Amino acid sequence: MAIQPKFQIGRKSQQYIASKKFTNREGPRTVFSDTIKDIKMRGITDEDFDAIMYYGVGGIGKTSLQNQLKKDLLELEPNALYSTVDFKDTALHSPPRALLELVREVSYKHRIQFPHFEIAYSIYFYKRNPDISFNEKKLPFEKELGIVADIIGQLDGLGMAGIVSGIVGKVYETKKNWNLDKEVKVYLKELENVSVQEIEEQLVAFFAFDLQKAINKHQIPNTVIFLDTFEALWSGLSNKAVVHTKDKWVRDLIGSSPNILFVICGREYLEWEKYDSDWKKIIKHQMINNFDDKHASQFLEHCGIEEEAIRHKMITSSGGYPYHLDLSVDTYFEMKNRGEQLDSSRFGSNHREILDRFLQYLSDQEIETLKIMSIARFYNKDLFQHLLTEHPTGYAVTKYDDFNKFSFITSESDKRFIHALMRQGILDYSSKDLIKSVHKTLADYYAGKFAYEELEMDQEKEIETLRERIYHQKSYLTQRQFIDWLSGEMLPTLKKLQLRGESRFLRETLSELYRELGAKGLGISLMQILIDMVHLNGEYEQAIAMIDELFEGSDTEQILESQQACHLFIRKIHHQMFSHPVDPLIQELLEIEPILAKKNWPKEYNELIFMLGGNLGVLSGKVTFSRRWLVKAIRYAEENNQMNYYCRALRKYVDILKINGHIKWAKEFCEKGIRIAKENGYERYGAILVVTLADLYRMGNNYPLSEELLEKGMEMIKRVGIKGWIGHIHGSYAEMYFQKGEYEKAAEKWQEAITIYRSINLKWGLIVGAIGLERCRLQGAEIESIDPMEKWLELANVLHYRREQEFIGRTTRGEMGILALPFL
Template sequence: MPIQPKFRFDSPPDSAQRYFTDRDEPRAIFAKYLNANSTEEHQILNFYGIGGVGKSRLITEFVNSVKKSDRWTPLTLDMAQANLHESAAALLNLRNQLAKALPKFKFRSFDYVYATYWQKLNPSIDLSDSSFDILENSDLLTEIGTNLFDTLEAVPGLGIINKVAKLGKKANSAINSWWLKRGCSITQQLEQKQSNEIKLWLPAYFAQDIHDFLDEYPQHRVCVFFDTYEALWENNTSAGKFFEVDEWVRELVGHLPQFLFVIAGREKLRWLETDPDWNDVIDSHILERLSDKDSTLFLERCGIANNTIASAIAISSEGSPFYLDLAVDSYRKLLSSGKSPDITDFMGKTPRELLDRFIRYLDRNELASLKVLALCRTYDVDLFSALMKAFETGYSPVNFAEFNRYSFIHHINEHDFTISALMKRAMIDYLEKDTQIRVRSFLYHYFRDKITDLALEGAKGFSNFDNVSYYATDLVFNNEKRFDYLMLCGRVYQYQTKMADALAQYEKAVSVADSNLIEVQQARIEIATTQRQHGDEVAASRTIKKILEDCIVEPSDEIKGKALVQLGLCYYSLAQTKHEPALIEKCIECYQEGLELALKLEDAKQIVYTKLSLSTAFESIGKIPEAIELLHECKVLAKKNGFEHQYIDCLNGLARKYIIIGEYTTAIELAEEGLKRWQQSNFKRGQLVMCCHLLEAHFKLGNPKESVTEILTDGQTLSEDVTETLIIQMFEKSKSLWL
């Protein structure tokens, strides 16, 4: 599209925020306040939401509705105007709006105090200077000009206080009455005050004039609208001075319970942090996105009749009116340039103007923090702190709660947060590719390092693994990291009894390892384990024997020890299914040789795993005391080293052995603890084994069937996911006791 200026005489007369769409709920809330008759209790309506969500348009709609009322007068302050950030200027603006709207309104106290403030701030400027034209329709200053400027009292050195004091004695009856009621006491209050002290009192004197007017016209109501409220902090971002910035607004509101105040900004008002009583009078409402239906309706009204294009824009906009405005402008520009708009014209980057709207009023440190957080699915205080430190954003982790008050931050729960999807997209679209890669890489390793035990990971719903998988997308790994990732995926899928998925990941790991024989062997051990657990002991045995042959070529005690234990497990399974006791002897030989290697390497986890397997073999040949002794040794070692999975395996083994020796109550206690732990980690295979023990122990104790109804149901459900033949046979046997 050729370059075109933004402001053109042939542009459509209606610019983008064209139609007030939806917002029925905010309008109903505002209407309720307009129709209320309360003039004694403070009323503050607060609408907040992300930039571009339509707050200013909502304020405009409210102002228009107020203008239709005979009872109400609207006053507006758009804090995007930097000159209104200063309290005296903002109050002067309100004063002039009210004087123009209601000529009967006289601001004698405020005009007197403001003129005093102004002259103390600018001592070289006399009241006759044109600067005082800023006080529109001021009968007080008019009287000063009429009665004093043509006398010697008008000499430049004579200040406003002296002039008003003299005026009070010779002015018209209205001003003389004000002088007696207000002016004399104000003079006494002002004489010793400096300009900065007088400035703090301006809201009080403004309110004093309001009260005098409403005493005479009690039926009249005023609504003050603050828009873009967050802009007040544009140049005042210090956390320590945060509440000082809008203290004058709270002071004004406190003086005027008769007014309705409507404050729109990006963040929810935090006044209750200065005084909890504000919570009773502030009615805050977040302004959410437009619905897809209303977004589409908006686009149709703007002339986008193509349903496909309108739908694409509506979905991409995620309900942001500002985004929709920009899309309509783009659509019209395409038409004016002679092109026929196509859906692909609206599927690129988010408009730069949208990002600019989002990040307006953010300081450099906040913006740097947003850049890294935009790439997070979610974050909590720990991740936030780690990112701020790693990328030196300049934002202190101590201010975590402060940061999360922004309206573009969504609170998922008490601990987890995320940035709104549209803000994320806008940030990422204009974020340097190198920065994206560095942040994603950091996030990948942050969550990868958290996965140390699959049982503990399962107890968390595999949330860390989900994050690892998410951040791995689009990252380019070297072979070492790629291998680690594939092996992790395989183990998690194996744990979740997704055996086909696990095998696929391990096969990829073998391919990635390529010439690194140790890594190839590690992957093959996991393949053999998965094959065995999938019920294919013959295939598993072939895989393991190949591993052992390769260990002759490139010796590795670690690989050989693990392979021997897996071979022993294959022999054990085959012995049970084929009823060949001789295979148990081979099984025990493999375990004992594997245990020697694990002890030599001082590999605690492998020692526990091997002893657990050996205890099962001892059970099958009647060596129950020896098996129980091994299991107690394993339990102590597993607990000492934090091996959750192996610890629960010990509970499983002990439950089984106590059933054999007739200690059924102890067996039930052990199996119930084990089942609870496996349920927390969502390990289905382990849960099914514990169900088998519970079914058998309860049967042996002669307990009624009602005591195991839930166990039977859960076991049946679990058996549909578990594929290991031996375990399925165990369940069928235990279940049959109750049928």
């Protein structure tokens, strides 16, 4: 109490200590033990998938249950293996980081290695953080994950930032004692040439492979992966368009891990059956209820509370919720240690009063410090000291460890977490001004961390720091102020992340605001970033709808008054070209071309004339029209020193030459474009130009050189991560096999191309792929099912693809000449 002096005999010695014992939960524990026994009884060749979802409200005891299940597991099977991820730590919302945590715990406890996963993670980490040297990389768990440290050290020795080519071969040659699998080498080598996003998606597979291999090698009888605070994955997120993406990697992990039990604890029933009906059979849902009177009384007796009247008061006031029973027990023993009279009337009658009674036995300094720390989502020693320096409470900054002794504070690595119910309860006692002030302090703290450590901060840590900064900034600003801050001070950082392709983080940050405010409320600068991330995910129709919403109520003249709006107007047509009729799109651009020609917006104007000549013109099959606009685009790019547009226009000009049969000239222009791309670091344009050159050699029957260039192009395109262009490579291979008379192989390659085109709804690719398959069928290739050419002719007519209409006519007439492929 406030009137008591700071120093009291027995205050810290605590003569009486609660002996808290896990109570009840026989049903949930039986489900767990029965599942463990079922898995153990399976034969070597039997494979099944297992998950238990324990769900219930906060404070119901799910984490305590999970801790007890770990003890039960080792009692049932002492040689069992388990690992845990608790999603209350926002850093673990990143799938690679969560997988690394699972590996770290297993490696630390059991000395089991995950060599293939660690090689894959090393490549991922190095590609994601290309600009900092090894000694700055501050690897997570470097001691436990020696392979990661070893490989990144070797990568640094190569001396080329972000370049990992050849590292897998080198590791396989020099690290024979790592027991590396020869078959997995092929998949690891592919990671050297793919994007960071693709590696991230594949890490689950390498983790699952190594785990299964370790289970077989060490004859581990049972393996369990525990996932706690599962609901935290969606904290602050209600946009249904991206909800399913947050736990997709968990579904993939379970689907890759037969005979491994996944125990998930969270607040809500998992509705995974909406993704696949099989999940309904796999997941055993167990709702966790509050203690009934009998079990609540047993728990309190085990704790040492002998007075029946006090037990009864605690049970009725807590409603049997373990968190509130725990708090009541802490209050009881605080009173007992002080030598105070123990009477049921001195204990709270409801949840709020339980907290009130508990707080009576804290000093003012402890209460005020608890208020400050509860505003942070987590804290460590540095943040604890910073907050108490900025907001002095009278509590010594040196008493960090003493403060963390409260039963409602848990730790994960160097972070401390206050129980969510305690945080909420204590914040109800805090003034709005204090909460706002501390949120500002926290936002400034993370801003300072970002500014000070940016050059040596790995990108996962950078995202975690930015996530906390944005959370606290949003918490003390009005919504309008927050939007202004994002589109002002934070815009350069968001644009940097946009260029880096941080789609998950940017969509998390902006999607919720977009849902609440709409496109106009979010503003054009932030909408440009969000639309780009949506486009990056292949959601072209969604991108179009968002642009339409932004421009609603504005006519073309009004849109063209703004350079940013004009850019989005042209981008919308770019999105539409994949699946919309081409002639109206050309007409839209022709109508605004004279207006843009008078403005000093070189980037937007070149984008327009390139679209007319390059993409839309070639798609329409109007070769003369296309050539005229492409020549203009090339000259304009040269005059304005826009070498990136110069490269792009040259590539499409090569397509026109290819269509007209001018192969020699096409090669010369193509090689010129490749030189310019290389000189200026335009890897994206260089990649498709190399594939275009390969296709020219294919048309000239120079198959060895064509194959060599296609292989090179595949490596380059995987690095830049453009899915449709991989489809184009399969198409070029298909036609090469067709020209060589290998029709079955040609059909297989066209099927691969079509699979990619279908995944991104690229109508041109689907039509050309159908033509290619029909040509193979007419030459005797066995194809299980194929749509009639009439269907594709109708689609080509609708989309105004004149050249494809002509090709369908030739194919149905049995003409089998060399097929020119002007890649979109």
